[in-house]
Amino acid sequence: MARPDRFRGRGPTDGGNVRREPLLPDLAPAAESLPGLARVAASAAWHTAGWGARTSARTALRVSRAATNRDEAVALARDAGAAISTVGEIARAASAGTPMGKALVNAGATLGGLVPEPVTEVINGQVVHASTTAVPARPAEPTLRERGQELLKQSRDVWSTETGHPAFERILTELAPDEARILMLLLNNGPQPSVDVRTGGPVGMVSSQLIAPGLTMIGPRAGCRYVDQVPSYLNNLFRLGLVWFSREALRDPMEYQVVEAQPDVLAAMHSVKFAKVVRRSIHLTPFGEDFCRTCLVEEVDADATFPEHGTPGDGEAVGPNL
Numbered sequence: 001m002a003r004p005d006r007f008r009g010r011g012p013t014d015g016g017n018v019r020r021e022p023l024l025p026d027l028a029p030a031a032e033s034l035p036g037l038a039r040v041a042a043s044a045a046w047h048t049a050g051w052g053a054r055t056s057a058r059t060a061l062r063v064s065r066a067a068t069n070r071d072e073a074v075a076l077a078r079d080a081g082a083a084i085s086t087v088g089e090i091a092r093a094a095s096a097g098t099p100m101g102k103a104l105v106n107a108g109a110t111l112g113g114l115v116p117e118p119v120t121e122v123i124n125g126q127v128v129h130a131s132t133t134a135v136p137a138r139p140a141e142p143t144l145r146e147r148g149q150e151l152l153k154q155s156r157d158v159w160s161t162e163t164g165h166p167a168f169e170r171i172l173t174e175l176a177p178d179e180a181r182i183l184m185l186l187l188n189n190g191p192q193p194s195v196d197v198r199t200g201g202p203v204g205m206v207s208s209q210l211i212a213p214g215l216t217m218i219g220p221r222a223g224c225r226y227v228d229q230v231p232s233y234l235n236n237l238f239r240l241g242l243v244w245f246s247r248e249a250l251r252d253p254m255e256y257q258v259v260e261a262q263p264d265v266l267a268a269m270h271s272v273k274f275a276k277v278v279r280r281s282i283h284l285t286p287f288g289e290d291f292c293r294t295c296l297v298e299e300v301d302a303d304a305t306f307p308e309h310g311t312p313g314d315g316e317a318v319g320p321n322l
Contacts (some may be wrong), residue, residue: 001205002320004275015182020163029093030165048084049305057059068089075241076181099245110210114233119120139206145313163208163294164294164295165287165290165291165294168264168291168294168295171240171242171291171295172295174234174236175240176221176233177225178224178225178226178229178233179223179233179236179237180221181222181223181224182218182224182230182233182234182237182297183237183242183284183288183291183296184222184292184296184297185218185221185222185290186243186282186283186284186292186309187284187289187293187296187297187306187307188287188306188307189221189307190282190306190307190309191218191246191250191281191282191307191309191310192217192218192221192281192282193216193217193249193250193255193278193279193280193281193284194214194215194216194245194259194279194280194281194282195215195216195256195258195260195265195278195279195280196212196213196214196215196260196278196280197210197211197212197213197215197265197268197269197275197276197277197278198210198211198275198277198278199211199272199274199276200274200275200276201273202274208276210269211271211272211275212264212265212268213243214231214234214280215258215259215262215264215268215321216228216230216261216282217258217259218234218282231320234282234320237288237314238319240286241285241287242284242285242287242288242290242291243282243283243284243285244282244283244285244318245280245281245282245283245319245320246280246282246283246310246312246318246321248280248281248310249279249280249281250279250281256277256279260277265277279309281310283309283310284309285309285312286309286311289306291308
């Protein structure tokens, strides 16, 4: 019996020698004649063999470069880890009942940087609408240091035309419509009055207790839809760095008359024998004012003059819990 040969004669002779070509390329058209799962298995063997030949040549070249190049050595080690992980995935897929042909195709595509789409449907053992389309794998996310270096690079770009703080886009997704109304009220009308009701009298001079904190008219003045949610709105605006709460009262005492005449303030004052009202104020932060000018007002009004807000100073309360 003649010894099996990997090559087969094809075409005319050249100088008495038969031109010899590899048998492997003829497997691709032959696989097309096979039905169903056999075609998938044959195609898997073909692609896996081709991938193996190409990978062997590339790996030999990369190993020689890695001997003198640190970055190439690191990349080669990372890719070797990915290959080991892929072998494990093939074993798990086979133990779960996945045909070996399909498992090998998926592994070859993954190692090549591609993620194959799954087979759409299998009916009576026949693959129907099998997809061989592959999509690029998701690129690796940059590290924090890389992102920081890119940020510094942008800071040195004198031709950059970016406007507005990068946090503004995220803040817009974390605001309720009523909170936008509150910000516009503060921008257009200036700082707003706020009062705390505490115990007074002789005992209050020694140890005053807080009865009702942060009572305001901000909700009705801003036209909020859910007035009872105003304390939560103010807490969220403070969390986002848009407003701050001052211990100081506004210069105009008339600002507090309407607030102190409200039913909730009167009810708090009548709940104890001796009560006193402590006047506070609520302001936009410089960051909050910039946010309003950039995001909430018309572009033509962005440079307009608005009422002035205070800036947090040493020893002043800047949070809602005064």
